[in-house]
Amino acid sequence: MGIIFDKPLIGVVMCQNFIGSHAGQTVHNKYLDAIVLAGGVPLPLPHQLMQAPHLLENSMTVLDGILLTGSPSNIEPWHYGEDGREAHADPARDRLAFGLITHATGKKMPMFGICRGLQELVVANGGALHRQLHMTHLFQEHREDDALPLEKQYAPVHDVLPEVDGMLSQLLGSAEPFAVNSLHGQGIRETGPLLRVEARAPDGLIEAVSLPKHPFSLAVQWHPEWHSDRDPISRRLFTAFIHAAVCYHKEKQP
Numbered sequence: 001m002g003i004i005f006d007k008p009l010i011g012v013v014m015c016q017n018f019i020g021s022h023a024g025q026t027v028h029n030k031y032l033d034a035i036v037l038a039g040g041v042p043l044p045l046p047h048q049l050m051q052a053p054h055l056l057e058n059s060m061t062v063l064d065g066i067l068l069t070g071s072p073s074n075i076e077p078w079h080y081g082e083d084g085r086e087a088h089a090d091p092a093r094d095r096l097a098f099g100l101i102t103h104a105t106g107k108k109m110p111m112f113g114i115c116r117g118l119q120e121l122v123v124a125n126g127g128a129l130h131r132q133l134h135m136t137h138l139f140q141e142h143r144e145d146d147a148l149p150l151e152k153q154y155a156p157v158h159d160v161l162p163e164v165d166g167m168l169s170q171l172l173g174s175a176e177p178f179a180v181n182s183l184h185g186q187g188i189r190e191t192g193p194l195l196r197v198e199a200r201a202p203d204g205l206i207e208a209v210s211l212p213k214h215p216f217s218l219a220v221q222w223h224p225e226w227h228s229d230r231d232p233i234s235r236r237l238f239t240a241f242i243h244a245a246v247c248y249h250k251e252k253q254p
């Protein structure tokens with residue numbers, strides 16, 4: 001197959017949405033811009049890839065990495081053994097995200113999860129979520145105030161404390177705490193048997209995990225794509241992700 005990009009091709013999960021009265025799928029520019037800035041080529045992936053056998057598997061042969069984006073929708077709770085429904089669900093996104101995680105894990109394809117993407121990686125690996133963090137009375141407020149302007153919604157509001165000798169602290173060259181934004185109502189309750197905790201908030205909530213024995217499979221609860229051009233830590237996360245995708249691309253070539 002001819003090389004159509006001299007840069008790694010990164011599959012980006014989209015969200016079910018309405019565009020006017022029409023059902024559609026969307027992804028924020030901030031995710032696409034962060035991939036381009038770090039040297040990758042973003043390819044938004046439609047939920048329809050799950051509608052035919054092997055469509056996803058065949059499509060992944062041209063990808064070099066997967067970005068699991070954030071979303072205001074919540075994973076359907078039956079995926080982690082709970083009853084009930086979510087008022088804002090996106091079942092087709094769930095199906096695609098879990099399909100991508102399964103294939104990328106088997107292929108050791110780089111994955112980077114953000115917010116809902118962290119929750120998807122955890123649930124895909126047998127973990128579970130707190131469905132309403134604020135109702136547990138165990139944690140500080142992690143939701144944004146959506147009445148505020150975006151600059152304030154995505155402003156840093158708490159520190160995260162990287163685990164010493166973890167993948168994140170090694171990637172950053174430091175285990176010193178750093179400030180992050182926070183725009184989520186759900187959170188990690190259990191990581192499942194395989195994932196490694198990479199960082200926690202001061203209240204103990206897990207804020208980052210990684211999949212061991214995988215070249216790059218990192219997921220964070222905050223939003224490093226927000227102003228990734230001006231935040232050094234965000235730049236380093238995306239640069240490491242794209243570097244891992246370049247290595248994957250080279251290794252998969254015949």
Ligand SMILES: N[C@@H](CCC(=O)NCCCC(=O)O)C(=O)O
Pocket residue numbers: 028069070071072073074114115116117183184185186187223
């Ligand atoms: N719905 C989940 C995940 C929250 C999340 O991803 N928020 C970001 C949405 C907008 C964006 O992509 O920037 C939860 O509430 O925990």
